[in-house]
Amino acid sequence: MAKLIKRTLALIAHDQKKDEMVAFAETHRAILAKFDLVATGTTGGRVLAACPELSLTALKSGPMGGDQQIGALIAEGQVHGLFFFVDPLTAMPHDVDVKALTRLVLVYDIPMACNPSTADMIIRQMTHLN
Numbered sequence: 001m002a003k004l005i006k007r008t009l010a011l012i013a014h015d016q017k018k019d020e021m022v023a024f025a026e027t028h029r030a031i032l033a034k035f036d037l038v039a040t041g042t043t044g045g046r047v048l049a050a051c052p053e054l055s056l057t058a059l060k061s062g063p064m065g066g067d068q069q070i071g072a073l074i075a076e077g078q079v080h081g082l083f084f085f086v087d088p089l090t091a092m093p094h095d096v097d098v099k100a101l102t103r104l105v106l107v108y109d110i111p112m113a114c115n116p117s118t119a120d121m122i123i124r125q126m127t128h129l130n
């Protein structure tokens with residue numbers, strides 16, 4: 001029987017990592033097209049500009065609560081994978097939000113990739129999900 005509900009993946013990239021997120025989305029656009037996507041605001045805008053065919057909902061920008069929105073979706077069981085390209089070299093005003101989000105990923109055992117090489121491996125494993 002056909003599956004009626006697509007699984008959802010979340011995409012987030014800090015500013016210094018957004019080009020890498022766009023490259024990731026372009027490389028894997030065929031797989032990503034099989035999922036519903038959510039993203040923080042600026043990341044979502046960049047990905048949609050590069051891959052307008054994707055089904056992507058852009059939430060608030062990270063510093064304005066976007067990480068928390070994605071954390072809430074994880075707590076509700078609505079996110080099945082997180083691709084969060086983290087910048088380890090820049091201090092973030094919303095660092096506590098980032099920590100809260102990654103904590104919920106651990107609580108709910110959601111697959112998470114924090115860099116492009118891990119993201120490549122995980123997305124290839126996800127081809128069979130949808």
Ligand SMILES: O=C(CO)COP(=O)(O)O
Nearest residue numbers: 040041042043061062063
């Ligand atoms: O800050 C972010 C994640 O912590 C990303 O937010 P934006 O995608 O809105 O830049």
